[in-house]
Each structure stands twice: as structure tokens, then as C-alpha cells.
Amino acid sequence: MGITERKAREKELRRNAIIDAAEKIFFSREMDTATMDDIAEAAELSKGTLYLYFKSKEDLYLAITRRGLDILIDMFSKAVKKKKYGIQKIYAIGLAYYSFSRKHPDYFNAMTYFLAHSQEFNENTPTAMECALAGDRPLIIVRDSLIKGIEDGTIRSDINPSETAIILMGQSNGLIQILSKNLEHFKNMHPQFNLKSAENIIDHAFNLIHRSLEPST
Amino acid sequence: MGITERKAREKELRRNAIIDAAEKIFFSREMDTATMDDIAEAAELSKGTLYLYFKSKEDLYLAITRRGLDILIDMFSKAVKKKKYGIQKIYAIGLAYYSFSRKHPDYFNAMTYFLAHSQEFNENTPTAMECALAGDRPLIIVRDSLIKGIEDGTIRSDINPSETAIILMGQSNGLIQILSKNLEHFKNMHPQFNLKSAENIIDHAFNLIHRSLEPST
DNA sequence: CTAATATATGACTTATAGTCAGACAATGTA
DNA sequence: TACATTGTCTGACTATAAGTCATATATTAG
Known part of the structure; x- marks a missing residue:
């Protein structure tokens, strides 16, 4: 029955x-x-x-984080599928990440919270374990795209894809965080810096990253 | 009297x-x-x-953050003074930042906490205001070094120093954070990635950043 | 219809941030 | 020295919110 x-x-x-x-x-x-x-x-x-x-308030918050991660993974997967070459995939992932942070700022905050506290409660509840597992997926997608790029010649071959994936994820996190939390403050405090929009700065960051990944000419 | x-x-x-x-x-x-x-x-x-x-527990924690910021600013200042060329200054600042995060992980955590919550309580107490002010100093040091590098020809001239300073600070924050909180987890979950030490990864990141800042040949 | 099981309740316990009326100490005045 | 004034400290108290558990209710099985 x-x-x-x-x-x-x-x-x-x-x-x-x-x-x-x-x-x-x-x-x-x-x-x-x-x-x-x-x-x-x-x-x-x-x-x-x-x-x-739910075991605790934190566990419940983690369940929300889990939803955010699922959305993010979905966006990353779609971004990767749309592009052919490795470097294009990386660019598309970056755009997707920024777009996620704008469309779902609350989920982004939840993930930041999880990242900051993950080692405290990792794997103490099923939800925490799921988050830990799901949290690795974006990294793997980036790594796969880097490997693809090395193979198709759009990314320099002397980088280590695993390490570079961690670097790119960490850096992107930090950049999005500082822009969402502090850009307005910087603009107010230092008008002479003539800071443009977050989009502009993200675009600037993409240019820098692109330059660091392209094969030497 | x-x-x-x-x-x-x-x-x-x-x-x-x-x-x-x-x-x-x-x-x-x-x-x-x-x-x-x-x-x-x-x-x-x-x-x-x-x-x-102290007005609150948070205000007291902010006073601790303030101490950490002072140490960091001191380390940044010294790093910058030791080197002549812009790009060397940037590299020295990066090393100093990583070194700070290892020598004073608790202060680093406090600063991360401040960064994540700054817009919530900014300028509500004298301590918060001091933190907001002091928190800008590292950014300014980076910006000045970028400008110096553009002038002395060690850094490409088509970057925007203010925006790039924000990018570098945000990225560094994020990278150090992910390495300190998640590297062990990644190593355990993905032994096949053959991840090296945090120092190795930081070094890798420096190489990438260097490549993105150097003048085109 | 009754027993057994699963699910839901909300009053209760515990923990801790923050307050405040009164105690105590240091300084100024005669 | 005696007394008043000002500045500093105290800890019992209040308020809030997380988490628990004995009891109640609903569902399913026999």
C-alpha cells in the first residue's frame, strides 16, 4: 500500500x-x-x-542555502553548455555568478554565511552534508571548463586547473561581496575615485582575468 | 590641574x-x-x-576589529615602503595580506565579519566610524601603488587604478577566506585534485595577477 | 471500536544581551 | 576634618529568543 x-x-x-x-x-x-x-x-x-x-535554526537556514546552491549550480551548468570554448565557458560562468548575486542576493548572502561557517558545522546534519556536497559542484564546473580550455587551446596550459578553479571561485566570491557591501560606501567616501557601477568593475575584472588566462602570444 | x-x-x-x-x-x-x-x-x-x-557586544567586537585594521595598515605601509616599483609594491602588499591572515587569523576573521556586516551598523558608534575610516586605508595603499606602477611603467596603463584596487582587495579577501575555511575540505573530498598547500595556491594566484597587470610586450 | 503509531502543540526551561537603581570612590569646598 | 558633588562600578533584574518535552490530537491498523 x-x-x-x-x-x-x-x-x-x-x-x-x-x-x-x-x-x-x-x-x-x-x-x-x-x-x-x-x-x-x-x-x-x-x-x-x-x-x-529541522535540528536548529541554523539547520533551517542551511536548507535555504541548499536551495540557493541548486539555483547556482543550474545557472552554472546552463552557462557552460551554451559556450563551446573553455575560455568562453569561464566567462559565461563569471557572468552567471554575478547575475545570480543580483537576482538572488538573499541566497547569495546565505551562501556567504555558509562559506564563512562551513567548517564549524560541516556534516552534522543531513542538510549540512548536502550543502557541503552541492557546494563543491560549482568548483568542479569551473575546473572542468579550465581543463576544456587548456585542451582547446583557449587557456594557457601552464596553469593548474584545480588550483585555478579555487582561485577563481574565491576571488569571485570576494569581489561580489565587496561590491555588494562596500561599493556605495567607497563612492561616498571617495568621490574623486570616480567609481563606476558594479557592472563596470566586474567587467574590468573580467578583462584582467582574461588576460591572466590567455595563452601567451 | x-x-x-x-x-x-x-x-x-x-x-x-x-x-x-x-x-x-x-x-x-x-x-x-x-x-x-x-x-x-x-x-x-x-x-x-x-x-x-562599549555600547554593545558588537561594538566591543568592532574595537577588536579596529586593532586588527591598525596592524594590517602598518603591514601594508611597511610592505610598500620596502619596494621601489609599483608592481613590486603590489606583490609585497599581497604577501603582507596573506601573512597577516596567517599570523592573526582571529583579527582576519573579525575583519571579515566587519566587512560582511559593515553596512548594517556603519557609523552608529565612534568605533564603527573609526573602522569604516581605517578600513579604507588598505584600499588607498593599493590604489597608490597601482598609480605608481603605471607611472614607472611596471603596470599596464589601461587599467583603472581605483577600480582595480577594489578588485584586488575583494579578490584577495575572497581567496584567503576560501583557503582558510575550505581548502582542507576540498583536499579531503577531492584527493584526485592533488591540491597543494595554501602557500602554493597563493603563489599561483600571484602569477595570474602579475600576468594581468604587466604591460603588454 | 480499540490500540498503536505518527504528528503537532505550546507552556516551560535555559541562556544571554542589555538596563538601572543604588553603592562606592574620588575630588572639591569650607 | 566634614560634607557635598561628581564620577565610576555593581549585580540583581528584565526581556527576548532558542530549544525541549509532556501532553493532545489525528491517522492507520487490526
């Missing part, structure tokens, strides 16, 4: 409904001012029930 | 003693598990007194 299956399905639905409610709450204030009581109310459940589905 | 001055001096001393105690506590656990009661005990003061010197 399908009762067990139906129950499992219902449980999954409820779990997702809780994550939906949590997103509403987390995304409407700063992460640390959202309360479990608020989330419970938004989900039309009691607080105790939340803890039947 | 010098009583007013002496009192001011004593107040400053006590303030610093509290920051000392706070560092002991913050640096011995994760930021969010440190309690004001613990800090009060370590400072041999009552909790109420802490709040006479």
Missing part, C-alpha cells in the same frame, strides 16, 4: 512549506533578527513542529 | 584592558558563543561596567 509513500511525500511538502515560510522571514530582515516564533507563525505551525523537521 | 587628563588616561587604559579581556574570550571560542559575562569575568569587572565603555 502507498500510505508510507504518501506520508513521506506529505512530510516533504510540509518541510518545503516550512522552508518557504522561513525564507519569507529570513529574507525580510537580517538573518540574526529572524525568530523561530515568527517563522512558526508564518508557516502556521507551532514552534515545536519546526524542530521536528 | 592634570586630574582631568589623568582620568581620561585611566579611562583609556581600562577601555584597552576590556578589549584585551574580550580578545582572550572571543579568540578562544567562536564569536557567537562568547558571552559578555565571560568577558566581564576575564576583565575582573561587572558586566554593567562593560556597557559603560
Whole structure:
């Protein structure tokens, strides 16, 4: 009989409904001012029930991070598929990453939070483990594209693709973060710098990266 | 009479003693598990007194961040002075930054925290304002070095020094962060990537950056 | 219809940031 | 020295929010 299956399905639905409610709450204030009581109310459940589905507030936030990662992985995969040559794939990934950070700033923040705290709670809950696993996918996509580029001659062959993938991911993270958090501050404090839009700066960064990856002439 | 001055001096001393105690506590656990009661005990003061010197727990943490920024600015300044050419200065700054993150990981974490939350509390307390001001100094040092490099011909002239300074700072932040938080994880999960040490990867990153900044031949 | 199981509840416990009325100490005045 | 004033410190108290658990309710099985 399908009762067990139906129950499992219902449980999954409820779990997702809780994550939906949590997103509403987390995304409407700063992460640390959202309360479990608020989330419970938004989900039309009691607080105790939340803890039947998630080990802790952090675990629930991690489930949101997980959703963000899935979106990001999807965007990376599509970006890579669209382009033929390695260097084009890298460029497309970069654009996709920036586009993700603009379209889904809350998911981006969640991922930044996860990145900053990952070693504290890694693999303590199923959700954390899933995040750790999913978190590696973007890196692998970048690495594969670098390898492709080396093979097709659009990327210099004396780079180490694994290390370069980490470098590019780390750098992109940091750049997007500083632009989203501090660009306005910099503009206000140093008008004489004539800083352009984030898009302009990202574009500048792409030029630099392109130059560092292209084969020597 | 010098009583007013002496009192001011004593107040400053006590303030610093509290920051000392706070560092002991913050640096011995994760930021969010440190309690004001613990800090009060370590400072041999009552909790109420802490709040006479700092507006909040976050404000106290910001005072620690401030110390880290001062150290970093000092290291950047010295690095820049040691070298003659622009590109050498940039390289020296990069080394200094990495070295800072290894010698003072707790200060580095504090700065990362500040960077991630700066727009939330900017300029709400004197300490926050000082941090915002001091936080700009590294960027300016990088920018000046880029300008110097363009002038002395060691850096290509078609980059925008202000934008490139932001790019380099953001990228460096992100790279150091990912290496300190996730390199071990990557090594464990993907042994086939044959990842080397953080130093190796940093070195690789320097090569890439150098290539992107050097004048075209 | 009853027992067994699964799910949900919300009052309760615990932990901790932040407050404040009163205690105590240092300085100024006569 | 005595007393007033000002500055500093205290810790019990309040408020808030995470997480728990005994109990209630709903669902399924026999």
C-alpha cells in the first residue's frame, strides 16, 4: 500500500512549506533578527513542529542555502553548455555568478554565511552534508571548463586547473561581496575615485582575468 | 590641574584592558558563543561596567576589529615602503595580506565579519566610524601603488587604478577566506585534485595577477 | 471500536544581551 | 576634618529568543 509513500511525500511538502515560510522571514530582515516564533507563525505551525523537521535554526537556514546552491549550480551548468570554448565557458560562468548575486542576493548572502561557517558545522546534519556536497559542484564546473580550455587551446596550459578553479571561485566570491557591501560606501567616501557601477568593475575584472588566462602570444 | 587628563588616561587604559579581556574570550571560542559575562569575568569587572565603555557586544567586537585594521595598515605601509616599483609594491602588499591572515587569523576573521556586516551598523558608534575610516586605508595603499606602477611603467596603463584596487582587495579577501575555511575540505573530498598547500595556491594566484597587470610586450 | 503509531502543540526551561537603581570612590569646598 | 558633588562600578533584574518535552490530537491498523 502507498500510505508510507504518501506520508513521506506529505512530510516533504510540509518541510518545503516550512522552508518557504522561513525564507519569507529570513529574507525580510537580517538573518540574526529572524525568530523561530515568527517563522512558526508564518508557516502556521507551532514552534515545536519546526524542530521536528529541522535540528536548529541554523539547520533551517542551511536548507535555504541548499536551495540557493541548486539555483547556482543550474545557472552554472546552463552557462557552460551554451559556450563551446573553455575560455568562453569561464566567462559565461563569471557572468552567471554575478547575475545570480543580483537576482538572488538573499541566497547569495546565505551562501556567504555558509562559506564563512562551513567548517564549524560541516556534516552534522543531513542538510549540512548536502550543502557541503552541492557546494563543491560549482568548483568542479569551473575546473572542468579550465581543463576544456587548456585542451582547446583557449587557456594557457601552464596553469593548474584545480588550483585555478579555487582561485577563481574565491576571488569571485570576494569581489561580489565587496561590491555588494562596500561599493556605495567607497563612492561616498571617495568621490574623486570616480567609481563606476558594479557592472563596470566586474567587467574590468573580467578583462584582467582574461588576460591572466590567455595563452601567451 | 592634570586630574582631568589623568582620568581620561585611566579611562583609556581600562577601555584597552576590556578589549584585551574580550580578545582572550572571543579568540578562544567562536564569536557567537562568547558571552559578555565571560568577558566581564576575564576583565575582573561587572558586566554593567562593560556597557559603560562599549555600547554593545558588537561594538566591543568592532574595537577588536579596529586593532586588527591598525596592524594590517602598518603591514601594508611597511610592505610598500620596502619596494621601489609599483608592481613590486603590489606583490609585497599581497604577501603582507596573506601573512597577516596567517599570523592573526582571529583579527582576519573579525575583519571579515566587519566587512560582511559593515553596512548594517556603519557609523552608529565612534568605533564603527573609526573602522569604516581605517578600513579604507588598505584600499588607498593599493590604489597608490597601482598609480605608481603605471607611472614607472611596471603596470599596464589601461587599467583603472581605483577600480582595480577594489578588485584586488575583494579578490584577495575572497581567496584567503576560501583557503582558510575550505581548502582542507576540498583536499579531503577531492584527493584526485592533488591540491597543494595554501602557500602554493597563493603563489599561483600571484602569477595570474602579475600576468594581468604587466604591460603588454 | 480499540490500540498503536505518527504528528503537532505550546507552556516551560535555559541562556544571554542589555538596563538601572543604588553603592562606592574620588575630588572639591569650607 | 566634614560634607557635598561628581564620577565610576555593581549585580540583581528584565526581556527576548532558542530549544525541549509532556501532553493532545489525528491517522492507520487490526
